[in-house]
């Protein structure tokens with residue numbers, strides 16, 4: 026057991042909460058600092074609910090720039106781009122373009138896969154030891170492809186057929202009968218039987234409740250800020266007042282970039298806006314396995330007795346406000362694809378900002394400030410990677426972490 030430290034984790038989203046939990050379990054005293062009235066109210070609130078441990082390919086890949094350009098010309102496409110006179114947006118997009126090649130994608134997919142599998146193991150441990158009430162299930166995940174070339178490319182990248190099964194359209198319908206009507210339009214699918222689903226917001230609340238019952242945990246509500254202090258250390262302020270701590274872990278989602286600026290860091294984080302609907306669909310109409318409709322980039326997951334449908338990447342959004350056109354498009358896509366689980370006009374809309382790095386690989390690293398660590402940039406996989414990212418922070422503090430691509434800022 027390492028020497029106990031007083032550690033402050035900034036950010037009460039799924040990344041910060043999982044980090045705080047892993048550090049408490051490692052014997053530290055932890056203060057979790059959150060500016061909102063409660064935890065899990067920003068990007069972690071109503072995401073797709075997929076614990077997608079095997080399908081972790083970053084968005085940046087060969088062919089994506091051309092595909093994105095064709096999408097931008099279509100109304101209601103999965104990706105929308107609003108160019109701004111913002112150097113950060115341009116730098117982020119240029120770095121994203123540089124990562125759009127198959128070598129970088131393969132390397133980054135490998136890093137993400139190992140982080141994701143570690144995450145699955147650790148979440149399993151947390152569940153076995155009593156973390157509960159977040160609608161966890163292990164129904165497997167089916168990615169369905171309408172486009173034959175994309176299906177062939179995905180099928181060719183499957184390396185372990187036990188973990189990822191390549192399916193024909195009729196097999197897709199057998200694995201998930203709720204999508205049977207779609208089978209004639211499909212080229213095929215990839216099924217990962219060990220993948221899981223859960224409600225991310227409830228997971229945040231379960232972590233909060235589990236930690237609140239531990240004596241060495243404090244949940245502190247307030248606005249954090251950071252500054253360069255004496256002896257090369259990072260100072261933490263809460264609502265403008267000095268906050269005493271041995272170590273600080275920055276895990277504030279898309280807000281981390283602004284927090285780190287006074288320290289001289291320009292973190293390559295950008296908020297990619299996405300949307301979800303939560304429908305109280307009639308019993309028996311919802312898919313049991315979680316499904317990704319790859320060509321429309323829409324994910325479907327049954328969470329308890331509700332259906333979560335999530336999609337879209339808006340580049341250039343300033344905040345997480347709901348664009349009614351995008352939500353109308355999502356309702357229309359769900360109605361076309363899974364009509365029996367509708368109607369979707371009463372489904373609850375939500376939007377959030379994925380804290381994304383250009384490469385899709387998070388930054389989990391020590392910094393030149395000896396008392397500051399980063400755990401940011403989990404992008405579209407923050408729920409999936411939360412427990413594994415938390416373990417990496419724990420290992421960095423223990424001094425046992427092996428060098429990794431996640432060290433790159």
Ligand SMILES: Cc1cc2nc3c(=O)[nH]c(=O)nc-3n(C[C@H](O)[C@H](O)[C@H](O)COP(=O)(O)OP(=O)(O)OC[C@H]3O[C@@H](n4cnc5c(N)ncnc54)[C@H](O)[C@@H]3O)c2cc1C
Pocket residue numbers: 035036037038039040041058059060061064065066067068069070071072073074075076077225247248249250276277278279280281284297298299300301324335336376377378379380401402403404405406407408409410
């Ligand atoms: C539409 C959509 C669907 C998604 N689907 C999935 C999915 O199916 N599976 C998956 O794994 N991931 C999914 N994601 C991604 C996932 O939701 C995010 O990666 C994850 O929630 C990010 O968590 P976070 O804790 O880093 O950030 P957040 O949840 O945004 O948490 C950051 C916290 O920091 C706090 N904060 C910020 N600044 C300060 C400050 N100065 N002081 C104090 N507190 C501060 C904020 O209030 C916030 O609570 C999806 C995202 C979206 C938008």
